[in-house]
Amino acid sequence: MKKINSFAEYKDWYQKSVEHPQDFWADIAETFTWKKKWDSVLDWDFKGPNVKWFDGAELNITENCIDRHLAEKGDQTAIIWEANDPDTEHKKVTYKELSVQVNKTANALKSLGVKKGDRVCIYMPMSLELSYTVLACARIGAIHSVVFAGFSAKSLADRINDATCELLVTADGFTRGSKYIDLKAIADEALKSCTCTKNVLVLKHSGKSVNWQEGRDVWYGDIVDKQSDVCPAETMRAEDELFILYTSGSTGKPKGVVHTTAGYMVYAEYSFRNVFQYNQGDMYWCTADIGWITGHSYIIYGPLLAGTTTIMFEGTPTFPDAGRFWQIVEKYKVNIFYTAPTAIRALQAKGLEWVEKYDLSSLRVLGSVGEPINEEAWQWYHTNIGKGKCALVDTWWQTETGGIMISPLAGLTKEKPTFATYPLPGIQPMLVDADGNEIKGNGVEGNLCVKFPWPSMIRTTWGDHERCKQVYFSTYENKYFTGDGCKRDEDGMYRITGRVDDVINVSGHRIGTAEVEDAINSNDAVVESAVVGYPHDIKGQGIYAYIIADRKIDNLEAFAAEIRSSVTSEIGALAKPDKIQVVQGLPKTRSGKIMRRILRKVAEGVTDQLGDTSTLLDPTVVDNIVQTKDLVN
Helix, strand or coil: CCCCCCHHHHHHHHHHHHHCHHHHHHHHHCCCCCCECCCEEEEEECCCCEEEEEECCEECHHHHHCHHHHHHHCCCEEEEEECCCCCCCCEEEEHHHHHHHHHHHHHHHHHCCCCCCCEEEECCCCCHHHHHHHHHHHHHCCEEEECCCCECHHHHHHHHHHHCCCEEEEECCEEECCEEECHHHHHHHHHCCCCCCCEEEEECCCCCCCCCCCCCEEEHHHHHCCCCCCCCCCCEECCCEEEEEEECCCCCCCEEEEEEHHHHHHHHHHHHHHHCCCCCCCEEEECCCCCCHHHHHHHHHHHHHCCCEEEEECCCCCCCCCCHHHHHHHHHCCCEEEECHHHHHHHHHHCCHHHHCCCCCCCCEEEECCCCCCHHHHHHHHHHHCCCCCEEEECECCCCCCCCCECCCCCCCCCCCCCCECECCCCCEEEECCCCCECCCCCEEEEEEECCCCCCCCCEECCCHHHHHHHHHCCCCCCEEEEEEEEECCCCCEEEEEECCCEEEECCEEEEHHHHHHHHHCCCCEEEEEEEEEEECCCEEEEEEEEEECCCCCCHHHHHHHHHHHHHHHCEHHHCCCEEEECCCCCECCCCCECHHHHHHHHHCCCCCCCCCCCCCCCHHHHHHHHCCCCEC
């Protein structure tokens, strides 16, 4: 596998990737196992959008994640599973054992009628069986759609129905921190509105009793354990779909982002190896959940493609106490540690006593993912966790990009707090103004676009290609628009400044404002609502909801509790508003558009910088919002 070894080499690679992109990616792709090589490296146009990488090639990604490692690394640990409860014994799985479990799971899926091209919804705790099921789908050519096990029944149902999943894989339940999540009950509720799902495969994880539907529900262990451990890998074409992962957008309906097989594989391994400067034998831990893209790319696919030992953690950063992360780092002598700014800020707030208990000397590389990390958290992380000696990679990327796009290369790139620094070779970012004109030079600011395709980019949104085109490729002609604002400093380093569309980044997870508003508006007392993001000490961004009610609200606390309950039920606890303000009206233009800029300023507490409000349909609503700002629950 190819790895950049110096910053001078980075510059050489980058120049080649821009001047001769097809040759560059062909060189990277040569290091993988192919059943048939490609006819062409790249065929593309962004107007369609229509992008094909390694067209004509045939492969199976699991042969690259597992089979090719068996001869030399068969007895090496592939995955370590660490339970939520520190007193529960951890589990280690070698590459040979992973091969056996993935093949048996794949055969179980086939015995339930799953075939190439079918969609399988996976709604599971962070268990080894989750990783087996993901890889088993890829083994037989089924398309996996993992849904975060914190989402509500309605969110799960929406995703099952959109992808028309015939099989749901779930568990009886699990404990996250001190809270028990009854997954099977949530799944049962979701399936009341899903006619496409024929079978439910249920992992016995917690051992608690569940409701059972004969003829539909099947115990995971009962069917997997009796299968053969041999399952030939399905031959997949390069552009066959690998997975769907749903992400919130600026409309209420989640978007099913589609990633395809060959390009995603090449980029996941390439970005993992180079960003983290992975060395053979490194112990690697990404604290994300596989329900998000970070877990797909940097717990399962990227690390396994590179032949790494990757850690899966079922729990939370502060259970049973705020030393849990550092206890695990010490326990496994972790070399590369990748987590979110939300977790860093939460642990920072708990004090250094929890850090100083543990030996963190094994750490060589620290990573940050999910949102731009603020300077205070960056410095705390670098100083107290890395002891001032570890490389710190602040990575920028998205569900839609499939892999890390802009980031330091650990130990090679000069770091600058709050800056994602430079694009990886093969990535061509650009800043544009409101009209889509490129803003050249350094020391500038604009909207972040990408002007040339990369292998792991989104191909479509499931079942609605026009939506993919409108959301990502129509704002600025012939460019992929990230939805983020960005600064480029005098040295050409990139700093992401946040979303410029109607999406809020809560704890590193994007939540569409329309989705939250729809959930709020389901309350009978709500006439209309508008939600915006505001700075939050722990989450990065919190959710601030402005609500017009159809009656006088005498008990704001009870009303706010109702609203939060509605949002939790419709979407999940992650999306419930942190602050709720009942208002008489919302600031709208004469065409009816809500002026969120004004609402954001009020939420941030900068009411002296609201700008000209005279063009609003009713400027007096702004005065009311400012005057009642203290009446917030």
